[in-house]
Amino acid sequence: MPEPRTKERVLARFGLLESATPVFTQGAGLARLGSLLILPTLAQTGLFSSAKKTYHSLSDGFYSLSATILTMVFLAVFREPLAEGATRIPPSDLGRLLGLDRAHEVKTIRRKLSEIAGPNKGSEFVNALSEYHAEQDPDVMGYLYLDGHVRVYSGKRDLQKAHVTRTRIAAPATVETWATDQRGDPVFVVTSELSASLVSEIRRLLPSLKALAKGHTMTVVFDRGGWSPNLFAEMVRNKIDFVTYVKNKRTKEPDDAFFEESFSEDGVSYLYELADRSICLNLTKEVDGQKTLSCRQITRRREGGRQTQIVTSRTDASASEIAHRMFARWRQENYFRYAREHFALDALDSYSFVGDDPFRMVPNPAKKRAQAELRKARLALSQAEAAIGIALEESKRTSLVKFKTQNAKLTAITEKARSEVDRLGQEVHDIPTRVPLSSIRPEEVLMDEERKLVTHAIRMSTYKAESALARMIAPICPMDEARALLREAFNCAGDLQIVDGALEIRIDPLSAPRRTSVLVSLCEQLTSSKTCYPETNLVMRFSVKDRPGIS
Incomplete structure (x- = not known):
């Protein structure tokens, strides 16, 4: 067992310790040691560098900024993403992973998260992560998926209602706008006004999207909720392309207009039956002296003759690529579903509220x-x-x-x-159609979003790290099975040893030899990355006990 670090805790109690440094205690059969597999790919998300860039450090105390963030990461990895989840994991087990004698208590996690959220820099933190993502993976930023997400509130406070698509009812909620890259990994999230449409949100985000593109070609993909020819014209003027479904019914394409074209991604070929032609959209007001906007309409024909029409400003991409990227929009929906189930996407991380803007204009x-x-x-x-x-x-x-x-x-x-x-x-x-909020609902409040933005940033980085691990073993393991395998590996016990300035992590075999052989391959790839444990110079080396031959 780790030795109690009583002296450091006493110093921290009187504000004489900046933070406790990680000190690892060697041992065998340590619980949940497999969760350290997440750290090499987590470092590639820029989570720690972005946190330091935004918050620098926390006030003097035993637990540092990195230790607090790592605690939230490990809780998410164990599928206990809320602060209350720490009560279901022995503090000594979680403390070993942090290089400490024991981990935070729930009240300490909440206090640290409140301190992080205090300066109201949650949006800045998320933006720093998105900029890092764009710099490190510019290839996956060519297509950016934008969509709104309604986070339902079931408490007793008076919140404005929003329509919840998946339940088909209106309920008290908070609305967010999410952006994901072309693989479906989250890039950033912003809190939206409940009455804001997707059109107004995209228009509001245009400067941020332009800055994120950094001069590269960026195509924003969204559903029919963002249909607005004037918005399309503004996007083209800002050198941002768009792809969306046609909202209004149009004449079907004749049979002789269709052709077959395939598109390949990650070694998989997709065949589409498409029609491609140019159209003009009428603008309700002139943009740069023009009353119309020339676009490209791509129509996909499915079995049974059903036609789905897509409109885009991209003229350089093939019709099959545009169609594939449009229909791959469901990757973002898959992220929402997975994050709701495993990363508490819709959960309350804070019970504090702030008063709504009394001068905000709302429907009368x-x-x-x-x-x-x-x-x-x-x-x-x-x-x-x-x-x-x-x-x-x-x-x-x-x-x-x-x-x-x-x-x-x-x-x-x-x-x-x-x-x-x-x-x-x-x-x-x-x-009047719209009136100030204070005239009809002066008691209305909003959920405090700062802490939620902080936890969003941590969990979306954890999800991206897990997705990167899944892609590393994708050639020998299907993606769905890869995530299940990783969840098992994260909870595996193992041995921890420090050898020649390196952190040797030997993980127990998995439930089946075939799964264990996949884990062996993953450990070899992670070891070759030569990643150091955060805030230390210890290079992590991964291996599996009783290594079998790879079949």
Whole structure:
């Protein structure tokens, strides 16, 4: 067992210790030692360098900034991503992985996360990670997927509601806009206004996207929620290409316009039946003196003759590449689903709230109520007019004067309904469409997003590190099975030894020889990277006990 570092904890208690340095205790059969497999690829995400660049360091104490971030990473690796998850892992086991005698308690994790979130630099932290991602992997930044994500809140506070697509209801929630690269790995996340459309969010993010491209070609892919020809024109003006589905129905392409074309990615070939032609989109207002925008429409035909139309500003890419990138948008949805299940994407990391902007313009509920009354009045008017029509049809031989006398009551009802429609129509016209929030819901609050942005940054880096490990063994193990194999490996016990200034990590075999042979290959690749444990000069060397031959 590690020796208690009592002296350092006493110094930290009185503010005389900047932070405790990692000191590893050698041992055999140590629980969860396989989680150290995540560190080489985690270093490649820039998580630690971005955290230091943004926050520099925490206040003097036993646990440093790196130790706190590593604790959150290991909790995510063990599928206990919330701070409360530390209660389900022995502090000594988690402390060994940190090079300490024991890990943080839950209250300490919360206090450290509050300190990190205190300067309100969560967006800066996420931006630093995205810039690092763009610099290290420019090849995967050619296509960027943008989409909104609704994070439902089920507490008792008064939050504005948003439509939740997967449940098809409106619920109190926070809306975020996520960007992922062409592999589906997250790049950045921003908090959006609940009433903001995807069009307005993309327009707001244009300067950030342009800075992230750094002069390279960037194509933004999104769904029909971002359809706006004027937005497309603004994107082209900012030298950012776009790919999206056609929102409005268009004429189907004739059979002789289609051709077969394949696209290859990661050694897999995809065959599409496509039609390709140029179109012009009308702009609601002039952009750079132009009233139309020339685009390219690519139509995919599936079995049964169903056609899916895509519009893009890219003229240099093949039709099959554009179609493949558009349909690969589901990789982002796959990330949302996986992160909800394994990384607490929608969980509350903080129970603190902040007051909403009282001057924020929101839809006026009074106008909605007046419009409902107007619809009822119009229905009553149409029913009264229909009744008069029926009565007139039944008394064709009756003079008009006699008809009016016999149906005076029905005529009065119709006139009253018509005047009510006129009155309500004027009332709807006079009521403002949007009003300040303070005038209708002064008590409304927002969830404090700073801590959530910090935990988002840590968990998305963990996900990217896990994805990188899965890609390393993808040639010998399917991607879905690779993630399951990694989850097993992370929880494996092992031996820890320091030899010649290196950290020797020997992991127990997995549940099957075939899976163990895959782990052997992964350990060899990670060892060849010569990655040092964070905040130390110890190079990590990975191996598997009782190494079998690779079949």
